[in-house]
Amino acid sequence: MxxxxxxxxxxxxxxxxxxxxxxxxxxxxxxxxxxxxxxxxxxxxxxxxxxxxxxxxxxxxxxxxxxxxxxxxxxxxxxxxxxxxxxxxxxxxxxxxxxxxxxxxxxxxxxxxxxxxxxxxxxxxxxxxxxxxxxxxxxxxxxxxxxxxxxxxxxxxxxxxxxxxxxxxxxxxxxxxxxVGLPPDITASTGMDALTHAIEAYVSKGAMVPTDINALKAIELIAQYIKRATEDGTDREARENMLLGSMLAGFAFNSAVLGLVHSIAHPLSVHCGLPHGVANACVLPYVMAYNAPAVPERMRGIARALGIDVTGQSQKESAQAAVDLVSRLRRDLAIPSLSALGVRQDHFDRVADDALQEISTLFNPKQPTKEDVMSILKQAL
Ligand SMILES: NC(=O)c1ccc[n+]([C@@H]2O[C@H](COP(=O)([O-])OP(=O)(O)OC[C@H]3O[C@@H](n4cnc5c(N)ncnc54)[C@H](O)[C@@H]3O)[C@@H](O)[C@H]2O)c1
Ligand SMILES: [Zn+2]
Structure with missing residues (x-):
């Protein structure tokens, strides 16, 4: 090691x-x-x-x-x-x-x-x-x-x-x-950014035992508290645990680095003006689904940390359950899809080119082609 x-x-x-x-x-x-x-x-x-x-x-x-x-x-x-x-x-x-x-x-x-x-x-x-x-x-x-x-x-x-x-x-x-006074929409999108950090660090090519431990605990805390913090900003227990979860995710990605979600989110912010957390939330489930075949055991770990009972499920089933939960979470938190945010198909070419140049792409568990990124963007539209 x-x-x-x-x-x-x-x-x-x-x-x-x-x-x-x-x-x-x-x-x-x-x-x-x-x-x-x-x-x-x-x-x-x-x-x-x-x-x-x-x-x-x-x-x-x-x-x-x-x-x-x-x-x-x-x-x-x-x-x-x-x-x-x-x-x-x-x-x-x-x-x-x-x-x-x-x-x-x-x-x-x-x-x-x-x-x-x-x-x-x-x-x-x-x-x-x-x-x-x-x-x-x-x-x-x-x-x-x-x-x-x-x-x-x-x-x-x-x-x-x-x-x-x-x-x-x-x-x-x-x-x-x-x-405590952070508005609900920003609580939701910044919380999804933190969840993305933890998930990307956990499947990163740069992952290691100390980053895994922090990433899994972060996923667990954020999945448990993000809705509560968004629905009632004065819920002190939820606020405290979201801040803790975000910090632990930081401990993880600081050394493990990130992946394709962030690589796509950065050009989406630059070319389409999307807030960082919103851009991440929109593409996260689709990148998870794309990465899943390369990291089936890791996807099962993510599913467990998200609170899913994976007993009796195949690796494929638990990976799908994790993707579905994250997809639902975005909708429950009222984070719009890319098209509702003004992103158009004609942005995709530039966003995909730039995403492939991002440093985080090197740490993604699967090396994407431009077509892969275009397909992820189309699904997220
Ligand atoms: N350095 C890193 O490791 C790292 C990691 C991920 C993202 N980022 C970057 O961080 C930036 C995004 O930061 P962010 O998501 O925290 O958003 P932000 O700092 O842009 O803040 C978003 C909005 O929330 C408001 N706000 C913040 N705290 C508030 C509070 N308590 N009450 C009321 N309003 C409040 C701000 O005034 C602002 O209008 C992006 O540029 C992103 O690329 C950096
Ligand atoms: Zn981020």
Missing amino acids: EFQFAMPSAVRFGPRVASSTGDVVAGMGGSKVLFIYDAGVEAAGLTEGVRQSLEDQGLEVFDYNGVLANPPDTIVEETAAWAKQAGVDSLVALGGGSSIDCAKAINILLTNPAPITQYDGLGLVYAPTLPLVALPTTAGTASEVTSFTIITDTVRKKKMVIGGPHVGADMALLDPELT
Whole structure:
């Protein structure tokens, strides 16, 4: 047996851990903090408590509230330039994957030369970065615990996957209270993103015992709690377990990497404007069905973790039951199909070409042809 497993971020988990942000940053030697979030997180009233905890420690706070979904390289470059001028020595990211990814990419440019596009790939960031504390407000991407940042290259029209040492946050503060006000549609789609991470990591060519354990537990928790968290946002038990499930999925895919669902979802976001979790949810069941013959035993493991009683079922039957359950889940959570989201057949050619170039495709258990990807897209329409 041989593997390499990493968890780049220390973790503090629990209700109200967000109030320790100032303490954590001060403990890392920070004094001038770049505080990064987006307009939605600000409108949800989540920034005040964190800012207060920074100010209570006498830290100087520089706000950046301009994060955009599927963050473009342009805002990363602009913000890094002024943050450098301001002399910030630490960063705090509060929000979903967009805010945390933005902070990670800005952090890269504070100690490594621009442009950010030169770091597209794994292991290309060479200089150590500044202390970064990440507080997720969605239970989805797990960006707070991974060494990846996903930034849109606006010239090449591509979601870059920048990964490796120096990219991850130093400390993740996972406070389920921050997710209580997340609207139902975003709870559902970000939760499906987390489920996709766990399923893709489990069938990945890069899977290993430590990623398997995290992936299976993540599937179990998300399958059990995603509907409850979506139906009643104030269900604390559901919120806490969704955040835990998302984090464990992050521990899994950080080392096992992902697969064809993410490879298709990235160009769908770039060319058709779909939110990341929605794009994943739309194609997940069809990619599972496509992969199933290559990983029958793994599909049975997924079925079990989803809560299906596989006793007496053939491998094929339990794989089909897992696909059906995930398909039903998307519909029950009211996540629309691709056509309802404005995706058209004439987008498919470009999306399929780009999907084949994605890094995650190399880790998919079955190597797809362009026709395979086109067929998956047609089914998801
Ligand atoms: N770095 C990684 O490892 C990794 C993994 C998967 C996905 N991603 C990336 O993460 C991005 C998606 O992140 P996301 O799905 O978390 O969405 P997001 O960060 O774009 O947030 C979605 C929306 O939800 C709002 N929001 C977030 N938390 C809220 C809260 N608690 N209350 C009210 N509104 C809230 C935001 O303001 C925003 O409008 C994509 O760009 C994706 O590619 C990164
Ligand atoms: Zn994802």
